[in-house]
Amino acid sequence: MAEPLTKRIALLPWEQLQHSLDEQGFAVLPPVLQPEECQELIATYREDRFFRATINMARYRFGSGEYRYYQAPLPPIVEQLREGFYPELAKTANRWNTLLGQQPAYPPSLSAFLARCHEHGQARPTPLLLKYEAGSYNCLHQDMYGDVFFPFQVVFVLSQQESDFCGGQFLLIEQRPRAQSRGHVITLEQGAGLIFPTAYRPVAGARGYYKTTLRHGVSTITQGTRYSLGIIFHDAK
Numbered sequence: 001m002a003e004p005l006t007k008r009i010a011l012l013p014w015e016q017l018q019h020s021l022d023e024q025g026f027a028v029l030p031p032v033l034q035p036e037e038c039q040e041l042i043a044t045y046r047e048d049r050f051f052r053a054t055i056n057m058a059r060y061r062f063g064s065g066e067y068r069y070y071q072a073p074l075p076p077i078v079e080q081l082r083e084g085f086y087p088e089l090a091k092t093a094n095r096w097n098t099l100l101g102q103q104p105a106y107p108p109s110l111s112a113f114l115a116r117c118h119e120h121g122q123a124r125p126t127p128l129l130l131k132y133e134a135g136s137y138n139c140l141h142q143d144m145y146g147d148v149f150f151p152f153q154v155v156f157v158l159s160q161q162e163s164d165f166c167g168g169q170f171l172l173i174e175q176r177p178r179a180q181s182r183g184h185v186i187t188l189e190q191g192a193g194l195i196f197p198t199a200y201r202p203v204a205g206a207r208g209y210y211k212t213t214l215r216h217g218v219s220t221i222t223q224g225t226r227y228s229l230g231i232i233f234h235d236a237k
């Protein structure tokens, strides 16, 4: 039997992950979700009662494929991931603010952060399940849904690369000020996750830290079906 999910999150090598976030801006997680949990989440996709909205990505020219935003109450796995990852990432977010000469702004618990979102009229849950079939892709974008946003998000790939789908790599593009952009291609095992910045990150320069702008997306799925779970911490307007 695996440990309960909350415990698995607490047992992640946080020191190493924090280091990776500071050094490269993102951190690849080992498989956190078990194959059965991935299947359980994939199975929710067909059940309207779990979702508040369904987006056809081609209609908005976001890419091709479909995603659905969960509604409250979130499925327990999704709630536990959102609550479990927030406190460590709030520490990183506050450290990054300090590096950039800003006040540490993120409260230690998700509930306090969500209360702030709600005060700004952002009360709709943002965790989402994405489904891509052969030919689908996700254009480079940022997920901001109002004035208040949390600077990290986490994505979990629920399908198995090479057996359930081919292609469909996660893309992270870093736009450096007055310089060419840098791309990262990240392949995730089933149940594994990636922590990445929502919008920007601090980079050490000759005269202190400067910001680079990040966008993420997914390359074309060439075969099969790829499901992923996006954990966004701020709620939407």
Ligand SMILES: O=C(O)CCC(=O)C(=O)O
Pocket (backbone or CB within 6 Å): 130, 138, 143, 153, 154, 155, 170, 216, 217, 218, 228, 229, 230, 231
């Ligand atoms: O499907 C993916 O890997 C990326 C999904 C995404 O855009 C997100 O989680 O914000």
Ligand SMILES: [Fe+2]
Pocket (backbone or CB within 6 Å): 141, 142, 143, 216, 230
């Ligand atoms: Fe996204």
